[in-house]
Amino acid sequence: MTKIRVEDLTKVFGKKPQRALSLLKENKTKGEILEATGLTVGVNKASFDVNEGEVFVIMGLSGSGKSTLxxxxxxxxxxxxxxxxxxxxxxxxxxEKTLRTVRRRDMSMVFQNFGLFPFRSIQSNVEFGLEIQGLGREERTQKAIEALKLVGLEGYENMLPDELSGGMQQRVGLARALANDPEILLMDEAFSALDPLIRKDMQDELLDLQQTMKRTIIFITHDLDEALRIGDRITIMKDGAIVQIGTPEEILTNPANNYVEKFVEDVDRSKVYTAQNVMARPESVQPEREGPRVALQRMRQSGISSIYAIRRDRELLGIVHASELSKLVDEGKDDFSEVIRTDVPRVELHTPVSEVIDIITDSSVPAAVVQDGKLRGIIIRSSVLSALSGKEVNLDETISESTSS
Amino acid sequence: MKLFPSLPLAEWVEALVDWLTNADLLFEAIEMLISFILTALQTVMEVVPIPVFIIGIPLLTFFFAGRKIGLTIFVFLGLFLIDNLGFWEDMLIMLSLVLAATIISVVVGIPLGIWMSKSNTVEMIMKPILDFMQTLPQFVYLIPAVAFFGIGMEPGVIASVIFGMPPTIRLTNLGIREVSTEVIEAADAFGSTPSQKLYKVQLPMARTTIMAGVNQTIMLSLSMVVIASMIGADGLGDIVYAAVGRNDVGSGFEAGIAIVIVAIILDRLTSGFQLKQKKK
Incomplete structure (x- = not known):
């Protein structure tokens, strides 16, 4: 369901901004308008929808208009x-009055440099929004303590913002925003002022919180890794205009233009892609109805030396090797369940590729990608490498669909 | 021979002042208010026994101005000296003049400063006026002050207010404008009304800067006491003025020292208060 719908939103800075609007309609660029009128286009006809409960990331370099937006x-x-x-x-x-109500109840904001009130205690900072609404002291305290607990800051109620580290201060900022119980959180470069390790922790924590609280979050960042990590959908902005909107994968694999492509170039793909994106259609045998000869025949056809064994419902049993199968055939046996090895490398559909790499480098056989114990695909080293070099990823579900059918 | 006739600036100002004296009622009301404040302050301070003062003020200094032993002893000895020289009564009169001027400056100056911070137009108009108020030689204020209020303590207070108020206005304006945009945005983003923003965020954030302004105002008012005595204000300033007239170095120095002591105490007390705010 759409929570926020933005239509042709435009901001022109300077005196008599209307002058620029007609030029924008003629699709003049930001630079041309600056030259012609001396006005700066902050945001240029931005249109997008934000769905309820999604993390919508707006990304762009500084000066792209994201913070203005x-x-x-x-x-x-x-x-x-x-x-x-x-x-x-x-x-x-x-x-003004209705707007204030919306700001008090529906939308809260988290700021890049935290925007805390230095003369107020942590608790009183968190209470600010409630105080503004005119809530009684007891209710305020209770909600503030709850919010602080949510972000893991119990016991710091009476300290001052200066006495906390940056990461903790931003937790206070987050708690202050959450205390109002808003449907929408606006986060303006909320983690950009934090050092990289803390930033990652905060991202994880935000995602954890989001699992339970399901707010609509609009998150501004200039960091593509961050955008890919937390965004359900990402908007890329340049010169005040929106260049592309899409899921992280769409943006990575199908950049709308050179600008986005440049952005995406340096991203560490191993952290973005999951096993699902790099797996291949698996060859498999079903010992319940197929014997060692069928298995060997199938391996010969695809030129592989081992094959995964599954049940009829595709539950993964293990792997069998060609050498052991031929031994069984020589001995004239029809059942190969005894040579199935169960100690196979398993990864889940959503395991990041960075972790998959660790697993398959230590293994002589391809890794099995499983979902609820069922085999969905296999990962061999070469497919991982090609994915990391920016080619051939499975964006759609077709492979996993076809393997499970 | 002059190419242009000289402008009759002096006549214009005189005409304006003449015209203003017509608003007698207003000036009388102001004078009554000031004399009420002065009397109230003097009465309160005279009620306190001198020993309580001499011991109480050092204690206050100790607790407010950063627990400095040396300063506390200095304050004690200084007050003792003033009493010993027989200046106590005069000191209280001078103090009431300074405090009255400060109170009026704060009550008028802070709202003006707030107004100035809210509007660039107001700031643009106020700034040259404030410059004017501060750079015009202090003596010049005495003339209209006498014209409107006669001689005595009240015109002294008025002259001190005009000379002493600009820092309070300026620094209130500065303090509020200095509050970081993000903090202001935070206040707005949570739905503050303008007055909530002012009282819950801007003024508390600007407090140390405003206090610095008030401190300056006190110091400037103090520097006016000798000048104010020229139009009949009593107190320590009057003693200095009289000593100058008689070329009496000794008593002029005594009274001068007493003024310096009071100045140091007031300065340390108010700036100590500032410091305390900052730490808190």
């Missing part, structure tokens, strides 16, 4: 034209 959503910056629909109310046309 997020501020247009809660009108910390007044839009020049366009509309922002929250459910069906147009935020861009709201009067």
């Amino acid at each position: 997020v501020r247009l959503l809660n009108r910390l910056i007044e839009p020049t034209s366009g509309a922002v629909y929250l459910d069906d109310k147009n935020l861009a046309e709201m009067d």
Whole structure:
């Protein structure tokens, strides 16, 4: 369900911004407009939908207008034209009072440099939004303590922001935003000021929290790794305009233009791709109805020296090797269940490729990709390597579909 | 021979001042208010027995100004000296003038500073006025002050206010404008009304800067006491002024030292208060 719908949202900075609007309609670039009118285009006709409960990442380099865009959503910056629909109310046309109600109840914001009040204690910082709403002291305290617990900051209630580390301060910022119990969280470069290790922890924690709280999160970042890590969908901005919107995988594998491609170039693919993206259709045998000769025949056809054995419902049994099968054939046996080896490398569909690499380098056989114990695909080293070099990934589900049918 | 006739600036100002004296009622009201404040302050301070003062103020300094033993002893000895020289009464009168000027400056100056911080237009208009107020030789204020309020303590307070208020206005404006945009955005993003933003975020954030302004205002008012005595304000300043007239170095120095002691105490007390705020 669509939670926020943004239509042709535009922000022009400078005096008499209307002058730039007609030029924008003629598809003049930001640079041309600056030259002609002296006005700066912050956001250029941005349109997108944000679904309820999704993490929507807006990404771009500095100056791309991403921070302006997020501020247009809660009108910390007044839009020049366009509309922002929250459910069906147009935020861009709201009067001050209604807007305040929306800010108090529906949307909270987390800031890059935390935006904490240095003279207030941690608890009183978290209580701020509730205090503004006029809630009683007891209710405020209770909600603030709950929110602090949620972000793992119990026991710090009476400290001052300066006394905490950056990561902890941003947790306070997050707790302050969550204390209002908003449907929408706007996070403006929320983790960019943190050092890389802490940043990663915070990303994980946000994802964990999101599992249970299911908010609609609009997350601004300039870091593609971060975007790919936490975004359900990613929007890439350049010069105030939206260049591409898509899932992380769509953006990686199908960049809309050179700009996005350049962005995507340096990404560490091993962290983005999962086993699902690099697996191949598996050859398999079913010992319940097929004998060693069938198995050998199948291996000969595909030129492999081992094959996975599965039940009829595709539950993975183990792997059999050609040498042992031929021994059975020589002995005249029809059942090969005794030579199935169960100690095979298994990975889940969503295991990141970086982990898969560790597993298959130590193994002489391909790794089995399983889902609920059922074989969905196999991973061989060469397919991992080609995926990491930016080619041939399985974006769609066709492979796993066909293997399970 | 002059190419242009000289402008009759002096006549214009006189005409304006003449015209303003018509608003007698207003000035009388202001004068009454000031004299009420002065009397109230003096009465309160005179009620306190001198020994309580001499011991109480050092203690206050100790606890507010960073627990400095040396400073505390200095304050004690200084107050003792003032009493010993027989200046106590005059010191209280001077102090009431300074405090009255400070109170009026704060009550008028902080709202003006807030207004100035909210609007660039107001800031643009106020800035040259403030520069004017601070750079015009202090003596010049005495003339209209006498014209409107006669002679005595009240015009002294008025002159001190005009000279002393600019730092409070300026630093209130600066303090509020200095609050980081992100903190302001945070206040807005959570749905603060403008007054919630002012009282819950901007003023508390600007407090140390505003206090620095108030400290400056006190110091400037203090520097006006000798000048104010020229139009009949009593107190330590008057003693200095009289000593100058008689070329009496000794008593001029005594009274001068007393003023310096009061200045140091007031400065340390108010800046100590600032420090405490910052630490907290």
